[in-house]
Amino acid sequence: MGKKAEYRSAIRSRRLIRQAFVDLMKEKNLEKITVTDVVKRADINRGTFYAHYQDINAVIKQIENDLIEMLLESLGELHYNNFFQNPLPFLSKIAKYLEEDLEFYRILINSNGAEQYLVKLKDIFVNYMKNDSDIPEHIKKSPEFLISVHFVAGGVANLYQVWFRGEMDNSLTEIWSEVSKIIANGSAKFYE
Numbered sequence: 350m351g352k353k354a355e356y357r358s359a360i361r362s363r364r365l366i367r368q369a370f371v372d373l374m375k376e377k378n379l380e381k382i383t384v385t386d387v388v389k390r391a392d393i394n395r396g397t398f399y400a401h402y403q404d405i406n407a408v409i410k411q412i413e414n415d416l417i418e419m420l421l422e423s424l425g426e427l428h429y430n431n432f433f434q435n436p437l438p439f440l441s442k443i444a445k446y447l448e449e450d451l452e453f454y455r456i457l458i459n460s461n462g463a464e465q466y467l468v469k470l471k472d473i474f475v476n477y478m479k480n481d482s483d484i485p486e487h488i489k490k491s492p493e494f495l496i497s498v499h500f501v502a503g504g505v506a507n508l509y510q511v512w513f514r515g516e517m518d519n520s521l522t523e524i525w526s527e528v529s530k531i532i533a534n535g536s537a538k539f540y541e
Contacts, residue, residue: 363401365391370408371453374460379409412457413466417473419446424477432482436532440505440525448521449508458513467510471502501532 369390375381382405388398402408423442432439447454457463478498479489488494508524511517517524 357508359401362393362397365393366398366401366408366412367412367453370405370412371456374456416446417470419443420470420473421477424474424482427482432532434533435529436501437525437529440528444521444525455513458504458510463510467506471499471506474502475499497535504528 366387369387370382372390373386377386384395384398384405387405387408388395391398397471402411420443458467466504475498477485480497484491484494505528508517508528512519512521514525
């Protein structure tokens with residue numbers, strides 16, 4: 350039982366640190382957030398912070414890695430026919446993940462430096478589709494495929510930015526339903 354309580358305590362501490370970090374992102378630029386700011390906001394001591402993270406960059410890196418891990422896991426479940434004929438399950442899975450901590454991702458995507466992180470996520474998607482997916486090689490080598498993959502990755506990232514900024518009233522379900530139709534119609538040539 351002692352290990353279980355210790356495990357819960359570690360989860361609780363990381364959650365407090367993350368929440369404090371997110372709250373601080375609402376108030377100041379990412380570069381200006383310090384460990385002192387986080388521990389004061391989380392109402393924890395410095396030792397607790399350093400038991401989990403080396404510095405503020407480690408907090409950011411962990412947040413990035415969690416999202417990248419989820420993206421790679423979701424991509425690993427993709428199959429060529431499934432994605433291009435019906436990308437809705439993939440897009441819905443990502444939306445569901447983000448909706449679990451909506452306010453956090455809203456702040457993250459609207460923060461300084463988010464553009465760089467979105468480029469990283471787009472690159473992961475493109476590289477996976479080009480190199481690791483089960484898409485037949487003759488399709489991967491076509492210029493249309495590469496254009497389509499970059500277009501989809503950029504479009505999805507842009508829609509998330511616009512939605513998180515509050516510039517669209519649609520639900521994520523409505524957005525991804527429409528996007529799925531666009532992708533399915535646009536990729537029909539890959540099946541000819």
